[in-house]
Every structure is written in C-alpha cells, then in structure tokens.
Amino acid sequence: VKVALLGFGTVGSHVARILATDAKDLQLTHVFNRGVERKKVDWLPDVRWTDNADHVLSSDADIVVEVMGGREPAGTYVRRALESGKSVVTANKQLIANDGTALLELARERGVHLSYEASVAGGIPVVRALREGLSGDRLHRVSGVLNGTCNYILTRMGEAGATFESALAEAQALGFAEADPTDDVDGFDARAKLCILARVALGLDVSPGEVACRTIRDLRDVDFMYAQRLGCTIRQVSRVERLDDGSVVAWVQPAIVASGSPLARVTGSENVVLTSGVHGGETAFSGRGAGGGPTAVAVVSDLVAIARRGGQRNVSSPAVSRPSSVTAEFSAPHYLRFVVTDQPVIIARLATILATHRINIDAVFQAPGMSKDALPFVVTLEACDPAQVNAALAEMLRLDFNVAPPFWMPMLG
Amino acid sequence: VKVALLGFGTVGSHVARILATDAKDLQLTHVFNRGVERKKVDWLPDVRWTDNADHVLSSDADIVVEVMGGREPAGTYVRRALESGKSVVTANKQLIANDGTALLELARERGVHLSYEASVAGGIPVVRALREGLSGDRLHRVSGVLNGTCNYILTRMGEAGATFESALAEAQALGFAEADPTDDVDGFDARAKLCILARVALGLDVSPGEVACRTIRDLRDVDFMYAQRLGCTIRQVSRVERLDDGSVVAWVQPAIVASGSPLARVTGSENVVLTSGVHGGETAFSGRGAGGGPTAVAVVSDLVAIARRGGQRNVSSPAVSRPSSVTAEFSAPHYLRFVVTDQPVIIARLATILATHRINIDAVFQAPGMSKDALPFVVTLEACDPAQVNAALAEMLRLDFNVAPPFWMPMLG
Numbered sequence A, B: 001v002k003v004a005l006l007g008f009g010t011v012g013s014h015v016a017r018i019l020a021t022d023a024k025d026l027q028l029t030h031v032f033n034r035g036v037e038r039k040k041v042d043w044l045p046d047v048r049w050t051d052n053a054d055h056v057l058s059s060d061a062d063i064v065v066e067v068m069g070g071r072e073p074a075g076t077y078v079r080r081a082l083e084s085g086k087s088v089v090t091a092n093k094q095l096i097a098n099d100g101t102a103l104l105e106l107a108r109e110r111g112v113h114l115s116y117e118a119s120v121a122g123g124i125p126v127v128r129a130l131r132e133g134l135s136g137d138r139l140h141r142v143s144g145v146l147n148g149t150c151n152y153i154l155t156r157m158g159e160a161g162a163t164f165e166s167a168l169a170e171a172q173a174l175g176f177a178e179a180d181p182t183d184d185v186d187g188f189d190a191r192a193k194l195c196i197l198a199r200v201a202l203g204l205d206v207s208p209g210e211v212a213c214r215t216i217r218d219l220r221d222v223d224f225m226y227a228q229r230l231g232c233t234i235r236q237v238s239r240v241e242r243l244d245d246g247s248v249v250a251w252v253q254p255a256i257v258a259s260g261s262p263l264a265r266v267t268g269s270e271n272v273v274l275t276s277g278v279h280g281g282e283t284a285f286s287g288r289g290a291g292g293g294p295t296a297v298a299v300v301s302d303l304v305a306i307a308r309r310g311g312q313r314n315v316s317s318p319a320v321s322r323p324s325s326v327t328a329e330f331s332a333p334h335y336l337r338f339v340v341t342d343q344p345v346i347i348a349r350l351a352t353i354l355a356t357h358r359i360n361i362d363a364v365f366q367a368p369g370m371s372k373d374a375l376p377f378v379v380t381l382e383a384c385d386p387a388q389v390n391a392a393l394a395e396m397l398r399l400d401f402n403v404a405p406p407f408w409m410p411m412l413g
Helices: A010-021 A053-057 A074-083 A093-110 A126-133 A148-160 A164-173 A188-202 A221-229 A292-308 A346-356 A386-396 B010-021 B053-057 B074-083 B093-110 B126-133 B148-160 B164-173 B188-202 B221-229 B292-308 B346-356 B386-396
Strands: A002-006 A027-032 A048-050 A063-066 A087-090 A139-145 A232-242 A248-258 A270-277 A281-288 A332-340 A361-365 A375-384 A402-410 B002-006 B027-032 B048-050 B063-066 B087-090 B139-145 B232-242 B248-258 B270-277 B281-288 B332-340 B361-365 B375-384 B402-410
Touching (some): A002 A053, A010 A292, A053 A074, A063 A074, A126 A188, A126 A270, A126 B292, A148 A270, A188 A248, A221 A232, A221 A332, A248 A402, A292 B281, A332 A386, A346 A361, A346 A386, B010 B292, B027 B053, B063 B074, B063 B292, B087 B093, B126 B188, B148 B164, B148 B270, B188 B232, B221 B232, B221 B332, B346 B386, B375 B386
Parallel strands (some): B002 B063
Antiparallel strands (some): A232 A248, A270 A281, A332 A402, B139 B232, B332 B375
C-alpha cells in the first residue's frame, strides 16, 4: 500500500519515522511540503520530495496523509485526493469539524476511506473506541478536557499558585503553547474537537460556530484557592449533550469540578474524554492529547486499518443528523467571584439583585487577610441557568464597589 | 442478523434488554439456559427459550453470544458454533485466556468471527482500542488494575482504614464480591484478563498458568498508613512486558504505587489499562470494569461490528507468538513490612541478612504509638529482584522476634 504525505512538520516527520522503522506493509512514496528543500532528510532515501501538491494528487499513492493543518489549502487537497479515488487520513480538526459532513459524504460516494483518529485527543484512540467500542450503547453525552495547553496552565495555577500570565509564559517556554495562544485559551481548539466527538459519539452534525466558547484568561489565582476550599479545582471543560427533545447543549468554558472527579484527575497536558450512555454508564479515556509521537501513532493506526481492509470499497454512511437547536444554557450551580472595595452593604445589594432574578445563594466565602481595596470574595449559587446569571451580572456590573468585572463559571457534578 | 444467547444471567439479560430496546438490526431468536423455565421474561415475546444447547447450535442464528462463563461446557458450545459456521461473541475471560489461540484459529479456518471485547475491563472498549487504535505504535508493556473487587477492597482499606476482612465483607454485602472471593483476591481473575491483553496488545500467547499471582489477603491496614507516608497507595497491579531478548515479565500482585499515578487514580470498582509504546508513550483507558450494563454494551458492540461486516469472511490471522520464557522477576525498589516483638537488635540483624544478599536499604519507617509486643515497621529497599528478596526473607523467617511472617511487595514507578 503506497502512502503520500502532505506536510512534513512535527506530525508528518513522526509519521515518516514510524513508517521507516516499522513498515507495517505501508510504503511512503511522496512527501509534499512548501519549500521542501529545507525539509529533506537522509533517512528517507526512496521518497520523492516535492513542493507541488499535484505531484502527490496525480501519483499512484493509495492513501494521502494530510498533516498540514488549517482549512485551506488542506481542504482543497483532501477533496481532490478523494475525488481521484484515494483514501485520506487527516489530523486536521478544523477541517473535519467544519467540513466533515461534506467530505465524509464525498468519500462514501467514491468508495474510499476518510479517517481522522488523529484529529481528537492525539494519543487516545477515542474515535475508534466511541464509534465501534461503544456502538452497543446509546450515548447521550460526551464531555472532556480536550486542550492540553489549557490543562497545563490550569494545573500550574492550581498547584503552584501561578498567575495565568506566568503559567502561560511557562507553557510557551516548554513548547506547549503557541506564541499566539488564542486558539487554545479562548477555546477554539477544544470546540473543534468537541464537534468531532459530537459526530462520532452522538451522530450529530454540530458546527464550531454554533458552540459557545468562554476564555480561561479571566481566571485568577484566588479562584483556585476558593475552588480548593470547595473541595474542587478548575478545568477547561468541553461538553455536548443531546436532550430528549432533539436539541443539543454544547459549550467550552472554565468550570469548577470536584477534586476526585475524572475531569479533575487529568493533570498537565493530558486529555480525558468521558462518555455517558444509557446502558453502560460512564466511561473515561485518558492519555497524552498531543505531541508528534502520539498523534503520529493515531495517523499510522488509521493507515493500518485502511490497509487491512485490502481495497474494500467504503460503503458506510455518515449517518449524522442536525440538532433542532444548539444552546449553551443548562441548569447548574454557579460560582461567582467579585473583586470589590470593602463596604458593609455589598452582600445585601448582591443578594437583592440575585433574588429579583430568582437565584438562590448557596454560600459566601471570603478568605482572611486580603486587601480591603481589592477584596476578592466568592458567592456560590444553587442550580440556575447561565442566562439568569448573565442577567443578574449585567445589573451587578453597574455597582460602584466593583474593582474588576465579576467572573462566573458553572460548578459541575 | 439473527442472534442466539447462551446464558441468561446478569450479562445475558442485559444484552437481551439492549437488543429489545435498541434493535440495531439484530434480532434475538433463541435463549439457552439450564432450567430455562424460571428465566423466561414477558418482554421477549418472539424468542425461543430452551434448555437444550443443540437447539441453538443447530438453529439458523448467524451469531451465538456465549455469556455462561466457565471453561466447560461453554468451550464445547463455542467450538461447535464456530465449526457450524456461526460467528461467536463471548464475555468468557477464562475461555479466551486459556484456549484463545486454538479458538481464534478455528474461527479463521471457518471464515467466521470470534470477538471477546467483554472479556476484559467490561465497559472500556480496550480490546478494540489496543488492536486497532494503537496498531500504529509498537507496544511493549501493558499494565493495569483489572479487578474491580480488589480495587474496591483496597480503596476502602486506604480511605477508611478498614481491615481486609471488613472491606471484603462490605464488598460482598454490596454484591461486588462473590461468597468465595478466591478468583478476585488471589489474582486469578486479573491474570486471565492480563493474558488476553498480552494477546491483543503485544501479540503474545501467554497462558494463565505461566503468570505468577500473589494474593492481597496478607495486606494489613498499617500497610496503607506506611504507603501514605511514602506518598503512595496500594493497588492490585497486573503487568506484562516484552523484553528485547524475547522473554516476558508477567505478574499479578499487590504493589505500592505513587498517589498521583494513573494506577492510583482509579478508585472503587473502576479498572484502568495502561499501555507503553515506542512511538506514542503512555496511554490510559479507564472506566467501570464490570457489571451487567457495561459488559452487555461490550457484547452488543461486538455484535454490531460483526453485523456491519455484512457476512464478509474473517481472513485475519491471530498472529501471536510464544515468548521464549515467562518470569515474574523484575528489578524494582521493594517494601518489606515486619511485625515483631521489639528488641534492640532487630534492625542490625535484618540489615546483616540484606547485606549478604547484596540488597541496599533505602529507609526504615516506624510509626509512633504502636504496641511493643506486635510492632509493625517497614523497611524500603533499593532496586532488587524478587528472587533476592525471597532469599533474604527465607532467612529472616527464622528470626525469633517475628510475630507474623514478613510481607513484601514491589514499589512501582
């Protein structure tokens, strides 16, 4: 089985390395990369190097591996490869999250395979486990910690009392975070992965643009201190759930999670995916979510699976449906953190506003020894909807004792 | 696709329930059970109930589900089903662990499928994840917490300071442990699962009889107290590793594990399977390991996978090899716990014996306030082989200050 690589960055070179050391009946024939001259390596003597993608797309390769990233030109190349009757293995989460339905349908029409295990949770074979290993169940919810960079930052803030800025700088120095961390810390990376999990686990076609994202940039070290007093910590959680009425709840945001819970137990740059099924209850998959090695293993596993099928036509239908609506509203207890100049009236005024929005206070926490000029304290709320919280916060924002805008997040399970 | 059930206990009735509510193109046609009259249920109106296995084996069912347990007569029925051209799905760990090679070869000869996802770690689709999802890697080690009953007992001993006997009684009262807990607490259940994982992940044909088991019955509550002082806890760990020389290290035994490690993070009746690969590093799969629901999901997932293949002949070869040898010897730091009548010479005499066996002491721990007549204390050893420890212990057993036989276990990671 002949394989061509589109992209020779971290993942692409790891894929080539695996194929060079453990051939697994797969022969790497072409490598495409822009400015390919600087990419050539001496341990791939029999490969044709090219900076012209047409050389790959018109070659006799059976399977094209797309590890360039980004929606274009990767999307055009994937489409052309499928149209010319080649199977495709991709690690491209944005491509599958946004254009997966059309591309999978194209692959089925042409009888070729389009596999994307590497697009979610790199080293954890979660696509295969969900689609096949839990096919006997009826899953209704998938949640997870899907972004290793955020989890590294939050773990450091929780363990070491680091600020967001210093934990981010540390992640950047270690190569876990990009110079521009927007995709990670603002949730866009996790959101694309969540849409792929919705497709695989729940059979739902949800677009990234429909899923609300909230950044982790607004978290402060005091939030971890208060979380700890609650027997909890903080994670960037992604969640999608199908309700009985056909609507879907989906979001990516920071959330308070109980210390012993599976979401809290992933530390550093690990990922975890949790599924809830009618028959089997909760199952967890965890492992290293990113890095060249684990992601390349996922790519090669897809290659091996296609090769094992021995040229059989792909006849499987995508079988996804559109939800009737997608919302971030769901009822949960909430955590509100204020930073104020201390005055006797504060709690009374906040409680009055919450009461007018029919929100019940669960508890008020104030750690001793804080500055009276910029006093952080926390109010926890009984179960309510984010819309209620936002409406109350809109009023609270106008109160003159705020030194910083109030911050809120849901408290899970 | 027509399905027949051999066995209508907890797992069998859960399988029937899933098929009755979510048909998934599968039709349950026969149910076999001894004394079947008392098993009949009114929610399976179109099923033929029988206590004669021949009725199932000579029926027109395409797939036979074996959820009887035990090696016989289950093994005979499975063999006859395969010989008559039926695919088989089984949850029977002892059958696959002991007779898997012959049965899988028989299935391949007849062009039918033999699937056994439910035989290991019930709710976690680890067979599929290892065989397909990590096929791109070269795995060399699998370890795990594979017995939920033991993990429940050890979690309770660690959290609540319970004795082994009271934690076992509690597990029995909750239905986690059998009246005769031998299979669980002495490691035979975990050992069968380990042999199946060795087959799936490492391509190794290891028999249960070749794998050394040590019981968890000898653990005392003080062991958890000392483990905690070491920043650790205690788990029943199963491990199989292929060495470069073709030999295999395999064992099931209680072991000291670091509190933050994936082996320690599974609590209660959860299971975890950890793999180590050359290219992808460590991956963890965790979830509920047993119970009718999760196990039935695994069975139905196997049924769905066979049905999706639409009658295609099974041409895959088992591709397993025999290791050159199987041993429980591996170098690790060790934990030794003594219970003695206090005397000034104890440490000196123990240290002398250890020195003659070329074992270095790492540390000595003695909690305050213990009885002088039955004083438990702990010696930790630098890395050494179990054979060295056993040789030293054989000499120490003769020392007259022992109140109970010394107990040892390896310290992992």
